[in-house]
Amino acid sequence: MKIIEAADYRGMSRKAANIISAQVILNQRSVLGLATGSTPIGVYEQLIEWYRKGDIDFLGVQTVNLDEYCGLGADHPQSYQYYMHTYFFDHVNIQEKNIHIPNGLARDITAECADYDRTISLLGGIDLQLLGLGNDGHIGFNEPNGSFNKTTHRVALKEETISANARFFDDPKGVPRYAMTMGIKSIMQAKKILMVVSGTGKADILDQALFGPVTPLIPASILQLHPDVTVVADEGALSQIRTHGLI
Ligand code: GLP
Numbered sequence: 216m217k218i219i220e221a222a223d224y225r226g227m228s229r230k231a232a233n234i235i236s237a238q239v240i241l242n243q244r245s246v247l248g249l250a251t252g253s254t255p256i257g258v259y260e261q262l263i264e265w266y267r268k269g270d271i272d273f274l275g276v277q278t279v280n281l282d283e284y285c286g287l288g289a290d291h292p293q294s295y296q297y298y299m300h301t302y303f304f305d306h307v308n309i310q311e312k313n314i315h316i317p318n319g320l321a322r323d324i325t326a327e328c329a330d331y332d333r334t335i336s337l338l339g340g341i342d343l344q345l346l347g348l349g350n351d352g353h354i355g356f357n358e359p360n361g362s363f364n365k366t367t368h369r370v371a372l373k374e375e376t377i378s379a380n381a382r383f384f385d386d387p388k389g390v391p392r393y394a395m396t397m398g399i400k401s402i403m404q405a406k407k408i409l410m411v412v413s414g415t416g417k418a419d420i421l422d423q424a425l426f427g428p429v430t431p432l433i434p435a436s437i438l439q440l441h442p443d444v445t446v447v448a449d450e451g452a453l454s455q456i457r458t459h460g461l462i
Contacts, residue, residue, distance in 0.1 A: 216425065216444045218462055223449050224413045228257025231345070231411045231447045235262060236271050238343045238407070243275040246335075248344030248397075249303070250281050250355075251295045254411050255347055259303040266307045273309040277338050279331075280316040281346070281355035282396035285369065287319040293383055293390075294319055317367065317395040328367040328395055335367075335401065344405035348412045351375050352420050352433035356396035359432050365398030399437055408441055412448040418455040421448060426461055 221227040235258065239245050249255075265271045280295055287294035296316050304314060315334050321327035335341065346354050351373065353359065358373045372380075372392055381387035402408070412421050424435035425446065438444050456462055 216439065216441075216446065218425070218453070218456075219445060219447045220453055220462070221447060221449045224257055227411055227413055227447050227449045227452075228261050231255075231258045231409060232261035232265070234409055234445060234447070235343065235345065236265060239271055239273065239276055242342065243272065244277070245275075245342045246277045246279065246338045246340065248281065248341040248402075248405055249278050249299065250345045250347050251298045252347040252349075254413050255345060256302055258345070258411060263303065263306040273307045275313075276309055277313045278304075278309065278315060279335055279338070279341060279397075281344075281402075282394055283317040283319045284391040285319055285324065285393040285395060286391045291319075319391075319395070324369045324395060328369065331367040331395070331397075332401070335397075341401075341405035343407045343409060344402055346402070346408060346410040346435075346438075348410060348417055348421060348424065348435055349376060350379055350416070350420060352424050352435045354399070354402060354410075354435045354438075356394040357399050357402075357434045359434060361399070361431060361434065363399045363403075363431060363437055366401045367395060367397050369393055369395055399434060403437060403441055405441075406443065408438060408444045410435070410438065410444065410446045410448075412446065412452040414449070415451040415454055417448075417452045421446075421452050422455040422459070422461075426456065426459070 283295045289296035429436045
């Protein structure tokens, strides 16, 4: 695992965007696994800036997103479909047909999850998976104490995740209680993983995830077993790890 330190959120975003940019330049047909949450927004902003300058081209790129809320459609401002279009897709030349996100309005969630796994496999797997880190160590919507052996599936969100995400909803009671997420198995099958983490609020969980025991209690701890993980984090996020002298 490589840990790359950035001075601040902007630096973290630029370094992570550089890694994604390199991936797309090296393989114009890359399959990018993408993430939502507040942390990756700066990464997308940077990629958009480089796209506008002509430095990066998304025409041949395929994307698969980690997760989506059950019950929210593309026109709901809190759906991850909406997020991805607002923060990224609408500003670059990615082709609509190359965008893949679980359909939050699917009637048959089990079939939707199976279709999603099939899509990822037909694309040849994920070349580079971008991840954020939940406050409790979740990745995608893989909550603590879940199985490490699942592909895309439906999850019941934990109260902590519901309340952490309530800040994005006009009506906090409107946060969905279920989501579809790529499983830990799907994430671990990505050829490369890039995790972005920012702020002192994540310092403790990042320390536990990277240097604590590998346990379903901290889903991100499984990344210790992946052969190609890069963590780009700012000083705040790395502050606890630094006190141990581990970096
Ligand atoms: C949500 C998303 C995760 C994300 C997490 C952390 O739960 N499903 O993919 O990593 O939030 O978000 P933030 O970056 O806002 O802390």
